[in-house]
Amino acid sequence: MEPTYKVRVCRGPSCGDETHSQRLAAEFHHLLEDRGLSQIEMxxxxxxxxxxxxxxxxxxxVGNEPTRRRFTLATQPLGRGAKATMYSHVITIVDVADIVTEHLEAGRIVRRLMERPSGRMQQPGQSKKDGE
Ligand code: FES
Structure with missing residues:
Protein backbone atom coordinates (compact mmCIF):
# COMPACT_ATOMS: atom_id res chain seq x y z
CA MET A 1 0.00 0.00 0.00
CA GLU A 2 1.38 3.38 -1.01
CA PRO A 3 1.69 5.90 1.81
CA THR A 4 -0.79 8.78 1.76
CA TYR A 5 1.12 10.88 4.27
CA LYS A 6 4.62 10.85 5.63
CA VAL A 7 5.02 12.03 9.21
CA ARG A 8 8.48 13.02 10.41
CA VAL A 9 9.08 13.68 14.09
CA CYS A 10 12.20 15.64 14.94
CA ARG A 11 14.62 13.83 17.21
CA GLY A 12 17.37 16.41 17.24
CA PRO A 13 19.09 17.42 20.47
CA SER A 14 16.40 19.88 21.45
CA CYS A 15 13.29 18.02 20.32
CA GLY A 16 14.60 14.58 21.19
CA ASP A 17 16.81 14.93 24.24
CA GLU A 18 15.20 17.93 25.90
CA THR A 19 11.54 17.55 25.05
CA HIS A 20 11.40 13.78 24.56
CA SER A 21 9.91 13.64 21.08
CA GLN A 22 10.28 9.85 21.14
CA ARG A 23 7.21 9.85 23.39
CA LEU A 24 5.29 11.67 20.65
CA ALA A 25 6.48 9.24 18.01
CA ALA A 26 5.34 6.32 20.18
CA GLU A 27 1.92 7.93 20.54
CA PHE A 28 1.70 8.44 16.75
CA HIS A 29 2.55 4.76 16.22
CA HIS A 30 -0.02 3.70 18.80
CA LEU A 31 -2.85 5.81 17.32
CA LEU A 32 -2.06 4.87 13.71
CA GLU A 33 -2.08 1.18 14.58
CA ASP A 34 -5.20 1.53 16.71
CA ARG A 35 -7.07 3.24 13.85
CA GLY A 36 -5.79 0.97 11.11
CA LEU A 37 -3.93 3.75 9.32
CA SER A 38 -1.17 1.57 7.95
CA GLN A 39 -0.81 3.80 4.88
CA ILE A 40 0.74 6.55 7.00
CA GLU A 41 4.53 6.35 6.97
CA MET A 42 6.24 7.38 10.20
CA VAL A 62 2.18 11.89 -0.76
CA GLY A 63 0.31 11.52 -4.00
CA ASN A 64 0.57 11.01 -7.69
CA GLU A 65 0.51 14.70 -8.48
CA PRO A 66 3.72 16.29 -9.75
CA THR A 67 5.86 16.99 -6.72
CA ARG A 68 6.85 20.53 -5.97
CA ARG A 69 8.39 20.87 -2.57
CA ARG A 70 6.24 23.38 -0.80
CA PHE A 71 6.20 23.81 2.93
CA THR A 72 3.69 25.59 5.07
CA LEU A 73 5.97 27.22 7.60
CA ALA A 74 5.49 29.85 10.21
CA THR A 75 7.28 32.42 8.11
CA GLN A 76 5.29 31.71 4.97
CA PRO A 77 1.63 32.32 4.25
CA LEU A 78 -0.64 29.32 4.16
CA GLY A 79 -0.52 28.66 0.47
CA ARG A 80 -3.26 26.77 -1.25
CA GLY A 81 -2.05 23.40 -2.39
CA ALA A 82 0.78 23.23 0.10
CA LYS A 83 1.92 19.65 0.38
CA ALA A 84 3.61 19.79 3.75
CA THR A 85 2.76 21.25 7.09
CA MET A 86 5.16 21.90 9.93
CA TYR A 87 3.64 21.61 13.37
CA SER A 88 5.45 23.25 16.26
CA HIS A 89 5.22 22.85 20.01
CA VAL A 90 3.67 19.41 19.65
CA ILE A 91 3.78 18.50 23.29
CA THR A 92 0.79 16.52 24.50
CA ILE A 93 -0.92 13.34 23.41
CA VAL A 94 -3.94 15.53 22.63
CA ASP A 95 -1.77 17.39 20.10
CA VAL A 96 -0.81 14.08 18.50
CA ALA A 97 -4.42 12.87 18.51
CA ASP A 98 -5.54 16.11 16.85
CA ILE A 99 -2.94 15.72 14.08
CA VAL A 100 -4.02 12.12 13.48
CA THR A 101 -7.76 12.82 13.62
CA GLU A 102 -7.86 16.16 11.85
CA HIS A 103 -4.96 16.07 9.42
CA LEU A 104 -4.26 12.42 8.66
CA GLU A 105 -7.85 11.18 8.75
CA ALA A 106 -9.86 14.23 7.69
CA GLY A 107 -7.27 16.16 5.65
CA ARG A 108 -7.66 19.36 7.69
CA ILE A 109 -4.65 21.26 8.99
CA VAL A 110 -4.53 21.71 12.76
CA ARG A 111 -3.98 25.44 12.77
CA ARG A 112 -3.58 25.81 16.51
CA LEU A 113 -0.29 23.86 16.22
CA MET A 114 1.09 26.14 13.55
CA GLU A 115 3.04 29.21 14.39
CA ARG A 116 1.92 32.43 12.79
CA PRO A 117 4.44 34.83 11.23
CA SER A 118 4.28 36.91 14.42
CA GLY A 119 5.81 33.98 16.29
CA ARG A 120 2.67 33.45 18.36
CA MET A 121 0.77 30.21 18.26
CA GLN A 122 -2.77 30.40 17.01
CA GLN A 123 -5.39 30.16 19.74
CA PRO A 124 -8.25 27.64 19.56
CA GLY A 125 -11.20 29.07 17.67
CA GLN A 126 -9.09 31.86 16.19
CA SER A 127 -8.90 32.04 12.44
CA LYS A 128 -5.69 33.05 10.74
CA LYS A 129 -7.29 36.33 9.72
CA ASP A 130 -8.28 37.23 13.32
CA GLY A 131 -4.76 37.39 14.65
CA GLU A 132 -2.98 39.28 11.90
S1 FES B 1 16.06 19.52 17.39
FE1 FES B 1 16.20 21.16 16.01
S2 FES B 1 14.20 21.34 15.22
FE2 FES B 1 14.07 19.63 16.54
Whole structure:
Protein backbone atom coordinates (compact mmCIF):
# COMPACT_ATOMS: atom_id res chain seq x y z
CA MET A 1 0.00 0.00 0.00
CA GLU A 2 1.38 3.38 -1.01
CA PRO A 3 1.69 5.90 1.81
CA THR A 4 -0.79 8.78 1.76
CA TYR A 5 1.12 10.88 4.27
CA LYS A 6 4.62 10.85 5.63
CA VAL A 7 5.02 12.03 9.21
CA ARG A 8 8.48 13.02 10.41
CA VAL A 9 9.08 13.68 14.09
CA CYS A 10 12.20 15.64 14.94
CA ARG A 11 14.62 13.83 17.21
CA GLY A 12 17.37 16.41 17.24
CA PRO A 13 19.09 17.42 20.47
CA SER A 14 16.40 19.88 21.45
CA CYS A 15 13.29 18.02 20.32
CA GLY A 16 14.60 14.58 21.19
CA ASP A 17 16.81 14.93 24.24
CA GLU A 18 15.20 17.93 25.90
CA THR A 19 11.54 17.55 25.05
CA HIS A 20 11.40 13.78 24.56
CA SER A 21 9.91 13.64 21.08
CA GLN A 22 10.28 9.85 21.14
CA ARG A 23 7.21 9.85 23.39
CA LEU A 24 5.29 11.67 20.65
CA ALA A 25 6.48 9.24 18.01
CA ALA A 26 5.34 6.32 20.18
CA GLU A 27 1.92 7.93 20.54
CA PHE A 28 1.70 8.44 16.75
CA HIS A 29 2.55 4.76 16.22
CA HIS A 30 -0.02 3.70 18.80
CA LEU A 31 -2.85 5.81 17.32
CA LEU A 32 -2.06 4.87 13.71
CA GLU A 33 -2.08 1.18 14.58
CA ASP A 34 -5.20 1.53 16.71
CA ARG A 35 -7.07 3.24 13.85
CA GLY A 36 -5.79 0.97 11.11
CA LEU A 37 -3.93 3.75 9.32
CA SER A 38 -1.17 1.57 7.95
CA GLN A 39 -0.81 3.80 4.88
CA ILE A 40 0.74 6.55 7.00
CA GLU A 41 4.53 6.35 6.97
CA MET A 42 6.24 7.38 10.20
CA UNK A 43 9.84 8.42 10.43
CA UNK A 44 12.40 10.62 12.13
CA UNK A 45 14.15 13.80 11.13
CA UNK A 46 17.45 14.90 12.63
CA UNK A 47 16.72 18.63 13.06
CA UNK A 48 14.56 21.17 11.26
CA UNK A 49 16.56 24.12 12.56
CA UNK A 50 13.55 25.25 14.57
CA UNK A 51 14.73 23.90 17.89
CA UNK A 52 13.18 26.61 20.08
CA UNK A 53 9.78 25.77 18.61
CA UNK A 54 9.96 22.04 19.20
CA UNK A 55 9.03 19.40 19.29
CA UNK A 56 8.38 19.83 15.58
CA UNK A 57 6.46 17.41 13.39
CA UNK A 58 6.31 17.58 9.60
CA UNK A 59 3.30 16.06 7.84
CA UNK A 60 3.71 15.67 4.11
CA UNK A 61 1.04 14.48 1.73
CA VAL A 62 2.18 11.89 -0.76
CA GLY A 63 0.31 11.52 -4.00
CA ASN A 64 0.57 11.01 -7.69
CA GLU A 65 0.51 14.70 -8.48
CA PRO A 66 3.72 16.29 -9.75
CA THR A 67 5.86 16.99 -6.72
CA ARG A 68 6.85 20.53 -5.97
CA ARG A 69 8.39 20.87 -2.57
CA ARG A 70 6.24 23.38 -0.80
CA PHE A 71 6.20 23.81 2.93
CA THR A 72 3.69 25.59 5.07
CA LEU A 73 5.97 27.22 7.60
CA ALA A 74 5.49 29.85 10.21
CA THR A 75 7.28 32.42 8.11
CA GLN A 76 5.29 31.71 4.97
CA PRO A 77 1.63 32.32 4.25
CA LEU A 78 -0.64 29.32 4.16
CA GLY A 79 -0.52 28.66 0.47
CA ARG A 80 -3.26 26.77 -1.25
CA GLY A 81 -2.05 23.40 -2.39
CA ALA A 82 0.78 23.23 0.10
CA LYS A 83 1.92 19.65 0.38
CA ALA A 84 3.61 19.79 3.75
CA THR A 85 2.76 21.25 7.09
CA MET A 86 5.16 21.90 9.93
CA TYR A 87 3.64 21.61 13.37
CA SER A 88 5.45 23.25 16.26
CA HIS A 89 5.22 22.85 20.01
CA VAL A 90 3.67 19.41 19.65
CA ILE A 91 3.78 18.50 23.29
CA THR A 92 0.79 16.52 24.50
CA ILE A 93 -0.92 13.34 23.41
CA VAL A 94 -3.94 15.53 22.63
CA ASP A 95 -1.77 17.39 20.10
CA VAL A 96 -0.81 14.08 18.50
CA ALA A 97 -4.42 12.87 18.51
CA ASP A 98 -5.54 16.11 16.85
CA ILE A 99 -2.94 15.72 14.08
CA VAL A 100 -4.02 12.12 13.48
CA THR A 101 -7.76 12.82 13.62
CA GLU A 102 -7.86 16.16 11.85
CA HIS A 103 -4.96 16.07 9.42
CA LEU A 104 -4.26 12.42 8.66
CA GLU A 105 -7.85 11.18 8.75
CA ALA A 106 -9.86 14.23 7.69
CA GLY A 107 -7.27 16.16 5.65
CA ARG A 108 -7.66 19.36 7.69
CA ILE A 109 -4.65 21.26 8.99
CA VAL A 110 -4.53 21.71 12.76
CA ARG A 111 -3.98 25.44 12.77
CA ARG A 112 -3.58 25.81 16.51
CA LEU A 113 -0.29 23.86 16.22
CA MET A 114 1.09 26.14 13.55
CA GLU A 115 3.04 29.21 14.39
CA ARG A 116 1.92 32.43 12.79
CA PRO A 117 4.44 34.83 11.23
CA SER A 118 4.28 36.91 14.42
CA GLY A 119 5.81 33.98 16.29
CA ARG A 120 2.67 33.45 18.36
CA MET A 121 0.77 30.21 18.26
CA GLN A 122 -2.77 30.40 17.01
CA GLN A 123 -5.39 30.16 19.74
CA PRO A 124 -8.25 27.64 19.56
CA GLY A 125 -11.20 29.07 17.67
CA GLN A 126 -9.09 31.86 16.19
CA SER A 127 -8.90 32.04 12.44
CA LYS A 128 -5.69 33.05 10.74
CA LYS A 129 -7.29 36.33 9.72
CA ASP A 130 -8.28 37.23 13.32
CA GLY A 131 -4.76 37.39 14.65
CA GLU A 132 -2.98 39.28 11.90
S1 FES B 1 16.06 19.52 17.39
FE1 FES B 1 14.07 19.63 16.54
S2 FES B 1 14.20 21.34 15.22
FE2 FES B 1 16.20 21.16 16.01
Missing amino acids: GWHSCYGRCTKGPNVLVRK
